[in-house]
Amino acid sequence: MAIHPKEQRLVLKYADEPGYTPSIDSYLAHGGYDMLKKAVTMEPQAIIDEVKASTLRGRGGAGFPCGLKWSFVDRKSGKPIYLICNCDESEPGTFKDRQIVHKDPHQLIEGMMISCFANNVAKAFIYIREEMPYGAKILDEAILEAKEKGFVGDNVLGSGYSCEIVVHRGAAAYICGEETGLIESLEGKRANPRIKPPYFPAVLGLYNCPTIVNNVETLCNAVHILDMGAEGFKKIGRPNNAGTRIWCVSGGVQRPGYYEVGEMTLGELVYDICGGPLPGRSIKAIIPGGSSMKILKNGERYKGKNPDGSEYDWGLEDIPLDYDGIAAAGSMSGSGGMMVLDDTVSIPAALANLMAFYSHESCGQCTPCREGSLWLKKITSRMVHGEARPEDVDLMLDVAGQIAGRTICAFGFAVAWPVQSYIAKFEDEFREYAAHLSDPNADRQAIKELACNG
C-alpha cells in the first residue's frame, strides 16, 4: 500500500517498500537484528527499565503500559516465565498485525527475542488466528531462518542465552484474543477466560506460571525503543501516548487502509489521509478502536477538562488521535480498528450486525453474556426484519446493563458498549426505525444486507 506523506512509519517502515520481502535477507539488509545484538550485551533489567521509561502502551486494546506489565511478572516463583505474542487479531475493524506478520515477520521475532531476553523467558509462543494460514507459515519459516543465523534457539548470538519460539494456530474463536482465554486455549482447552484475581497472567498464567502476553505491534516497538532510546521514542506523540500507532480505517472513506502515524487529530486521519467520505456522502459516526468501542457521533461537541485544568471543546474531527484523546471523547482507541459509518448506514442495522458477531463469539461461560448477547441478537434482528416491539429499545438497554461489569472478562463490556452508546447517540433513529419498519410495505433489503445475520 502506498505510504501517505502525513504518515510517520516506524513499525511498518519497510513493509511496503518495493522489493522488500518477508525473508531474513531483506530484514538484515535493513539493519535487522542489530537491536537484538545490542540487547544481549545489556543487563536484562536495563531493557525493562528502558521500555518502562518509554511509556509504551499496549497496542492490542486496553492500552496498558507495557513496561509496567513486565514489572508485575513474578520473578521469584522458581517457575519458568513464558511470553506469548497475541496475534489472534480478530477485533472487527483491525488488520494491522496481519501487515506485520505477512510483510515483516522478522521484526516481530526480533521484538519478541528482545522482550524474552529482558524477562528471562526460555519459551515463547505466537498465538495466530486460524484465518491467517499463510501468516503462520511465514512465521514458521522466519523462525527457522532466524535459528540458522543464531538469533533464536540455543545460545543466541553466543550470549549463552537460549529461547525457542513456537507458532500456535487458533481455530476461529474471537475470545482467544482475550489474554486469559488465549492461555486456556494454548493449554489445549476451551478458551474460557479466567477470573482475576487470582489468575493474573504475570503470576498465574500459562501452566500457572508467570506469563507475559503482548500484542504484535507492541512487541515490534521494543526494537524501536532500543534503537531510539526511551527519550527518542517519547518524542513521537503526546505525553502518555508515546510512539506511533497503526490505525486501520475501513467503511465509508475514499482510501481505506492501514496508516501508521504520530501525533495528529482524528480529522487529519479520516479527511486528509483517508480522503473523507465517498462523493455525495457525509460521515455519520465513527467507531474508533474496533467494534467493541463506544461510537462517536459526527456533529456532536466533545467537551471536558484537561488534567491541567484547561477546557477542551472538540468536534469529532478535532479529537486527538491517541489513547487519551479518544478516552477524553468518551470512547477508547482499542486496537486501532476505526470503522467509519457514512450517512447511508442504518445504526440499528449496524448494531444488529455486531450483535450477531458477539452472540456467536461469546464463550458461553458467564450467564449474563451467553444469554444476554443472544437476546440482543434476537431483538436487533427482529428490528431489522420489521418485527420490532415498542418496548425493544428499553429492553436492549436493560439487557446490556445486566451484562456490563457482570462477567469474568471484558467481553461483557464489548457486547454492552455498542448497545448503550448507539442508543445513547441515536435513540431517535432506533425508535423511529422500529415504528417505520413495522410498515409491511417497508423496503428492508438494504438493512437486511447490512445486518447480514441470516
Place this chain on the structure above:
Amino acid sequence: MDLKPETLAEIEAAIPKYPEAQSAVMPLLHAIQKDQGAISNEAAEWVAEKLGIAPINVLSVVTFYPFFRQHKIGKRHIRVCRTLSCAMAGGSKVCDKVLSEFEAELNHASPDGEVTVEFAECLASCGSAPVMLVDEDLHENLTVEKAKEICDKIKAEAKA
C-alpha cells in the same frame, strides 16, 4: 486411524514443542482435520490416547472452536466475511452470488459436493472489504462480478 505419513510426521513434530502434552490438542486436530476432512469420534479418542488425556477433553475442544468440525464439508471451503466493514461494502451480495453459482445453501455442501459456503466473522482485512477465504486463499475487494470469476475458476478446477 489411517493417517497419511506426512500427517503422522506433523503430529510427532508438534507434541514436543509444548511443555505439556495437552497443549498439542489443537495442532493435532488441525493436522487430522486437514488429512480426513473432519474430526470423527475415533479421531478424538486417538488424539486423547496420544496425549494421555481423556477423550472428553478433546471433544470439548472440537465442539468449542468453530473451525473444527465433526462432519465433512464440500471439497472447497468458502468463508465470506459478514462482519460490519465487509457488510457495509456488500459482503452479503457476494455471499448470495457464491451461493447461487453453486446452487448451495448457507452452511451446507453444494449439491455437487464441490463447495461449502459459510459466513465467517471478521477476517481481519477490513481495509479491502468485502473479503472471503477460499480454503487458505484470501480474496479481497470483492464485487459480485469478481465473486463470479472466482466461482468459475473453482468450477473449472473441479472439472480438471
